[in-house]
Amino acid sequence: MVIDEASKTAGPKAAALRDRRSELCQAVLAGTLPAEALPPLLSAACDQFLADLLEHATQGKNSGYALIAVGGYGRSAICPGSDLDVVLLHRRRRHVERIADAIWYTVWDTGLHLDHSVRTRSEAIEMAGSDMKVILGLLDARHIAGDESLSSQLIEQVAAIWRRDGTGRLESLSKSVTERHRSFGELAFLLEPDLKQSAGGLRDLAALRALAATLPFLEPVAEAAPIVEAEALITKVRVVVQCRSGSTGDRLVLQEQDEVADILGNADADDLMANVAEAGRTIASACSEAWRRARPSFVREQHPGPVSDLPLGKGMVLRAGEIAIEHTADPARDQALALRVALAAAERQTLIERDTMDRLANETTAPDAPFDDDIRAAFVGLLGTGDALIPVVEALDQRHIFERYMPEWLLVRNRPQRNAYHRYTVDRHLLEAVARAGEHVGDVARPDLLLLSALLHDIGKVGHGDHSEVGAETARAVMERLGYPEKDVEIVIDLVSMHLVLPDFATRRDLDDPSTAIVVAKAVKDRQRLSLLAALTSADGQATGSAAWGPWKADLVLRLVEKVDAVLSGVPIAPSAPTELTPEQAELVAAGKLAVRASGKHVTVVAPDRPGLLAAVAGVLALNGCNVRRAMLSSAEPDMAVDVFIVEPTFDRLPDWAKVERDLQAALDGTLPLVERLAEQDRTYARGRRPASALPAVRRVTIDNATSDRASIIEVRTPDRVGLLQRIATTLVASDLDVVSALADTLGHEVVDTFYVRETNGEKLSDPTRIHEVRELLEQAIGRGD
Secondary structure, eight states, rough: HHHHHHHHHHHHHHHHHHHHHHHHHHHHHHTSOOOGHHHHHHHHHHHHHHHHHHHHTTTTTTTTTEEEEOOHHTTTTOTTTTEEEEEEEEOOOOOHHHHHHHHHHHHHHHHHHHHEEEEEEEHHHHHHHHHHHHHHHHTTOOEEEOOOOHHHHHHHHHHHHHHHOOOOOHHHHHHHHEEEEEEOOGGGGSSSOOOOTTTSHHHHHHHHHHHHHHGGHHHHHTTTTHHHHHHHHHHHHHHHHHHOOOOOBBBOHHHHHHHHHHHOOOSHHHHHHHHHHHHHHHHHHHHHHHHHHHHHHHHSSSSSSSSOEEEETTTTEEEETEEEEEEETTTTOOOOOHHHHHHHHHHOOOOOHHHHHHHHHHOOOOOOOSHHHHHHHHHHHTTTTTGGGHHHHHHHHHHOHHHOOOTTTTTTTTTTBBBTTOBBOOHHHHHHHHHHGGGGGGGGGGGGHHHHHHHHHHTTOOOSSSSHHHHHHHHHEEEHHOOOHHHHHHHHHHHTTTTTHHHHHHHHHTSSSSHHHHHHHHOOSHHHHHHHHHHHHHHHHHOTTTTTOHHHHHHHHHHHHHHHHHHHHHHHHHHHOOOHHHHHHHHHHHHHHHEEEEEETEEEEEEOOOOTEEEHEEEEEEETTEEEEEOOOOOEEEEEEEEEEEEEEEOOOOHHHHHHHHHHHHHHHOOSOOHHHHHHHHHHHHHHOOBBBBSSOEEEEEESSSSSSSEEEEEEEEEOTTTHHHHHHHHHHHHEEEEEEEEEEEEEEEEEEEEEEEEEEOOOOHHHHHHHHHHHHHHHHHHTOO
């Protein structure tokens, strides 16, 4: 058989190609081969390999057969994990299936991913006519081996068909691009972008080339030097990512960013991600402009706007559905004009005309400080346009206009957060927070101060140090430039410096302790600041992501705000009365034995009271796939405990509570080796655990004797681990400390566990030597197992 004969020669060639790919990857990782050199070298090696396969499979009689590369392979742009997109063309040859098998099976032996098809020229044309993916791939087709006349006929015919009929498919292509962007987000602003699929990624450039192929006036956009440079940078990063991982993945994940940066010669991961973000923004902006210019070619507006300009006042007009400035307008003298244009575009959710954007970019100058009323009103008005704000500011930012009104923006532009707690770069996070703050303007007396504090709350994330303190200093400069009076400046400074106070106290302090609300009230100062801070907290949390904000945290913050508001209103807070037992709890207490009852994520454990009960419960819950978020511990009688836990399932599934009760009884009896089982589970999860941050997690133990009148507060900040709460609770018991309550907060890659503790005599920790000993024991406990 032909396949058998071919395989005798092809086997060693497959091994040689595998070795060549490995050799190229190792050279890139070692720094001896520039990453941008790998795609053409690997493509050439694949070309020779496939040409040899066709030669052997046809025994040198390849007339009527042709191999063509399509898609990225057609552009000689394959990365180590890319598919080989190959078409075997034939002139209705009888043995084509055997020829194809001889080629495909040998390619699979190399470990390369193969996307293949076998077609006649007419079949290929027919598929191109009905399948968008097929014709887009064929637009990049390139002859590899065999009958070159067969390849060239198909390539020329497909190009002609696209030039003739492509505009009829652009609406469908536009919709697919929009849907892809919705699924994969924006490359420039994501913590872990998909270098290929995200908006501003390599797939957008394929769509741009398709646009230019059917609309030649867009060729200068597709071939512009900034686009070529941006594509080269993203491709280099993709090459290194796949060389390192040995996979087909296109995501630049957190834990790889430092090493990728080092291989590519960046100063650090922040430098790498800033460059990637800039490249993504360049591509996204060019593609957006191209689609805008292409739109009239394939979409007929059902209700076209007026042919003549519609005056909007103050030098602006609505022209063909876009915001434009009049010819007599002078951006250099009218320093509020760029902001008024942006505000009009956001309010109408439309675009700014390209010529207008060019004029604004070339002629707008930084306003004198302090801003006059018109500039300030336009600036704040733009912030109040909700989600429409984001694309408009991005358009201004791409042309470096926004920074002329707020030069501090350059400090956070493209700045990554490198923590999975966040989903966006700092600049995009600030705009998202402003948009979310817009949903709360009806809840506060000063909406303008809320919007400005949202814009500025993370402006201090420019390096090391407390970003709240750094941001407060920057906020003063911005507010004074805007021309606000000192009392308003001080409010925004306070909001920026305190923007983490409410979530921190709500999740890490006991809300039933009156001291908590009193301490927060003293920091917040008055009810106006409290309402603004509450709205800012919600906006910040929503803009950060689901890991930072959800119903659980929102409810805790609301409860804290209500208690603080009562303090600021002069309403005395009485100490919390002991919680009365429910009838079911009273019945379980009377029974005098262990019982576990659950309602959703609320778990009640009734058990004979004993040292180490919290540690046992926490360990058993962890063993059964639950993390404790909050623990309220109490004694119903001197010898019985009624402890209530709020838990989060590790795998989105709550456990079998009957099994939890059995495991807990065994742990308390000493028949379940809890510590050993948790250690084993931790080792298992550690092998597959993906770090949630590119930055090292903080390990810190603090002991606070000032916030609460009734207990010392021990706060443990450390990387999350299976059984962590059990380990800490065991250490506290061994230190002869009674745990009054426990709380847990997750910060992406870290947890902050808080314990209200007392000595066995009911007093707070006070002796400095004792405090030092407890801190040392806890530090040893959280470091154990690393």
